[in-house]
Amino acid sequence: MGTIVLFGLFFVFLLIKIPIPFSLALSGMFTLVFVTGRPVIVVVQRMATSMESFSLLAIPLFILAGEIINKSGAGERLVRFANQLVGHITGGLAHSNILASMFFGGISGSASADTAAIGSILIPAMSNSGYPKDFATAVTITSSPIGNLIPPSITLVIYGWLAGVQISKLFIAGIVPGILVGFMLMGVSYYLSKKHNYGMHQKFNSHELWRSFVEALPALVLPIIILGGMFTGIFTATEAAAVAVVYSFFISIFIYKQPRLSELPAVFVKSCKLSGSVVLLIAMTGG
Incomplete structure (x- = not known):
């Protein structure tokens, strides 16, 4: 009943x-x-006890790191690198969209952040290059959830906490499935682009590829630091999230020089709102 x-x-x-x-x-x-x-107090007690987990601290920290990286302009650099890497293939911008989502998912750990950062750049670019807008939107929507598989994934942090599974093992287990999903989406995009003659072809430029790689490298190093540190046992998932925040601050302020210090309060406020919605959902579930 x-x-x-x-x-x-x-x-x-x-x-x-x-x-x-x-x-x-x-x-x-x-x-x-x-x-x-x-009594009603039981609900409050359960909400409080459900949040008594050190692992859950990784959620707001990863969200903050993703917001800082997003404001740093790393999304545009990742898109340029992905476009130079696969843009010369049939359906190039669709492949760039998927590959950039894989890169950004390995930085932010959030599908919504991926959609906002990558979609705002590539949906207009794909539309202007001869791709139907519904196709461009579909590619963005289907590729963004890859961030839920490729570490650091906020979804995997929550699952690990609920199921009592070691989060570092979940992160490692999510790498191959995330890459496979990305490659399968690229295969479908290639077929549809070839069939309907979507997009414009561009030439491969090794100089621009190297230049875009150097620009994107500081952001690409972040998932390597997180996974390397966790795999070698140097730090836990929560400590990895803290390291991600510090590293994000460093490359944003000293390398990309974005955002300005005056813009940081807005970044913190947005991170708090996003974190609050996730944490509140967990607390209510526990209650």
């Missing part, structure tokens, strides 16, 4: 457009109070 009431209330709250975290909390609270007869 309690399960039926719980899920029934949850879907009712969703239908009336109450946000998911609050739908979880309200349905759980009503079920505990009116079905099982437990």
Whole structure:
């Protein structure tokens, strides 16, 4: 009976457009109070105890690192490098979109950040190069979730915490599937671009490839530092997130020279909002 009431209330709250975290909390609270007869304080206690995990500290830290990298202009540099690397192949900009998503996913760990950073650049570029807008949008939407597989993935951090699995092992396990998904998407993009004659062809330029690689290298080193440190046992997932924040600050301020110091408060505020939505969802689930 309690399960039926719980899920029934949850879907009712969703239908009336109450946000998911609050739908979880309200349905759980009503079920505990009116079905099982437990006091409301039990909900609050469960919410608090569900957040007592050192591993969860990695979530806001990875989000902050991703926001700093996003503001540094690394997204544009990764797109240029990806375009120089695969842009000469049929469906070049579609491949660039997917490859850039793989690169950015290995930095931000967030599909939404990937969509915002890569999509805002490549969807207009693909449209201007002869790709249908719906195709450009579809490529961006399907490639962005690769960030949920390629470490550092916020989704894997949450799963590791819930399932009691070592997060470093999950990160390592997500590398090959993430790469395979990316290659399969590139195969589909190649077929469709070849069939419908999408896009414009560009020549391969080794000089521009090297130049774009050097520009993107500081950002590309970040996932290597994270995975290398965790794989060798130098630091845990949470400590890796802290290292990612420090490294992101360093390359943003001293190498890319973006964002300006006056823009950092806005970065912190946005990171807090994103972190708050994720952490609140976890707390409500625990409650």
